[in-house]
Amino acid sequence: MSDEAKTSLNRREFFSFLAVGWITFGAATAGLASLIFRFTYPNVVFEPALDFIAGVPGDYAEGVDERWKNGFGVWIYKKDGRLVAMSNICTHLGCIPTWLPAESKFKCPCHGSGYYPNGINFEGPAPRPLERFKIFRNPEGKIVVDKTKVFRYEKGEWNSDGAFIDS
Amino acid sequence: MHMIKLGINFLSSPLYSFTLFIVLFVLAMKRMDIVGTKKFGMGLLIFTLVVFAWMVSDPVFFSVISLPDNIPIIILNGLVFWSTWYALYKGNQNDIRIAAGEPPIEGTPENREKVWAWPNLVYTELFCIIACTIFLIVWAIFFKAPLEEPANPTWAPNPAKAPWYFLGLQEMLVYFDPWMAGVVLPVIIIIGLIAIPFIDTNPKGNGYYTFKERKFAISAFLFGWLALWVFLIQIGTFLRGPNWTFYGPFEFWDTHKVVAENNINLSEIMWIKLFGIALPKNIFVREVFGLIVTGLYLVASVPLITKKWGHKYQERMGTVRYYLMIFLILGMMSLPIKMYLRWFFNLKYILAMPEFELNL
Numbered sequence A: 001m002s003d004e005a006k007t008s009l010n011r012r013e014f015f016s017f018l019a020v021g022w023i024t025f026g027a028a029t030a031g032l033a034s035l036i037f038r039f040t041y042p043n044v045v046f047e048p049a050l051d052f053i054a055g056v057p058g059d060y061a062e063g064v065d066e067r068w069k070n071g072f073g074v075w076i077y078k079k080d081g082r083l084v085a086m087s088n089i090c091t092h093l094g095c096i097p098t099w100l101p102a103e104s105k106f107k108c109p110c111h112g113s114g115y116y117p118n119g120i121n122f123e124g125p126a127p128r129p130l131e132r133f134k135i136f137r138n139p140e141g142k143i144v145v146d147k148t149k150v151f152r153y154e155k156g157e158w159n160s161d162g163a164f165i166d167s
Numbered sequence B: 001m002h003m004i005k006l007g008i009n010f011l012s013s014p015l016y017s018f019t020l021f022i023v024l025f026v027l028a029m030k031r032m033d034i035v036g037t038k039k040f041g042m043g044l045l046i047f048t049l050v051v052f053a054w055m056v057s058d059p060v061f062f063s064v065i066s067l068p069d070n071i072p073i074i075i076l077n078g079l080v081f082w083s084t085w086y087a088l089y090k091g092n093q094n095d096i097r098i099a100a101g102e103p104p105i106e107g108t109p110e111n112r113e114k115v116w117a118w119p120n121l122v123y124t125e126l127f128c129i130i131a132c133t134i135f136l137i138v139w140a141i142f143f144k145a146p147l148e149e150p151a152n153p154t155w156a157p158n159p160a161k162a163p164w165y166f167l168g169l170q171e172m173l174v175y176f177d178p179w180m181a182g183v184v185l186p187v188i189i190i191i192g193l194i195a196i197p198f199i200d201t202n203p204k205g206n207g208y209y210t211f212k213e214r215k216f217a218i219s220a221f222l223f224g225w226l227a228l229w230v231f232l233i234q235i236g237t238f239l240r241g242p243n244w245t246f247y248g249p250f251e252f253w254d255t256h257k258v259v260a261e262n263n264i265n266l267s268e269i270m271w272i273k274l275f276g277i278a279l280p281k282n283i284f285v286r287e288v289f290g291l292i293v294t295g296l297y298l299v300a301s302v303p304l305i306t307k308k309w310g311h312k313y314q315e316r317m318g319t320v321r322y323y324l325m326i327f328l329i330l331g332m333m334s335l336p337i338k339m340y341l342r343w344f345f346n347l348k349y350i351l352a353m354p355e356f357e358l359n360l
């Protein structure tokens, strides 16, 4: 073959080059896209467990107890010996209210919703009371709070089985 | 001095300051021949600067406005003031000319001459890009972004504030359910703004400033922009402290400030307070008043508005455009209405159906 013939591609060669080029380009793009997609997910998630053991009823005094709030996002509220586990998520837009012992209420820092210690909303825009989690005693007599089961007041679920324990 | 500060604290509570703002706004729209003059602009500017300087000398006020987050809002206030007044001023000048039978300034022969986009416009844009970049770099050097503790899903700062440009929205959320103020109303606002050129086909004011010829359009827009967005940003930024409680500009942000507030739904007001009976079990019976009021507001009010005031617009704009406009205006007015209902009656929701996540 002369040198001259080699300087230009024939039709078939052109298309195979084109195909290789496109496949490489497509693969690179797909790889990049998948990397970007992967990047949107965190490498490590520190999510508190959805159920946890919360001691025995005798550990709690009457009123609101904050010991599980930072770890698990749960307030334990005891009234006349009855224990309930309250979610610490505001029912308005999902901020984290603060417990104000002096005023004896929960107050949300985002739009000012207020809740009584038992979780009933009374001020600000919150449309419904704080949700409650399932709470029960395991065979050893320890309290277990299970955040996968939610009891909502407006659905009349606060008196159902598992919404509270009496001690 | 102390008494004046207390007075200002009192007057800046949302109810009074918002009312005052609306009154001033209506007056301004009525007396554009005064507002749109250089004298008025200068006078207002000097007055504002003097008052602002005096307020800054107060340590509490200074501690709030000097937060890095809050400085852009001070700048925004200056820019909003300037651009609004300048447009109104130009409109007023043209109105005077038009009334005298002359063409608007933009329509005079020497101003009708055209120039090329390149280089005239492109150079200006290039310059603006460079200036903005320099500004942002200087800004980033002087006002450091705060480094806070790692995010914790079970803890929130107090007060928890949105970025400054969303504080109006956050203030709006105080009066609404998150579905309404967070999703429905913003979507209506965005779509409504996009729809303006299609709804408003009036050719008056195209290519020249005017106020008199577009009184309604300009005041309606400015009301939404100034009173319901810019002003609410001010409240959200400067006057909301811990627990989203209201604090006057000279009031120390005391976390334990207690405000007695007990918000109730319309259903509770009607059934329990008025009739003295327990809430009915069936939610549609329970919310019947809310349903009626909402229906009255959204449907029955329309023919009334049309008859009293809207018919001339309806003829000019065509039926579809007219009803779209009415719908947008009703949506816009729902915010001030809800705010006043909250302030006067502690009303939480007109229609409260948390069972369906529907609260109006």
Ligand code: FES
Pocket: A090, A091, A092, A093, A094, A095, A108, A109, A110, A111, A112, A113, A124, A125, A126, B173
């Ligand atoms: S999120 Fe709690 S009041 Fe809005």
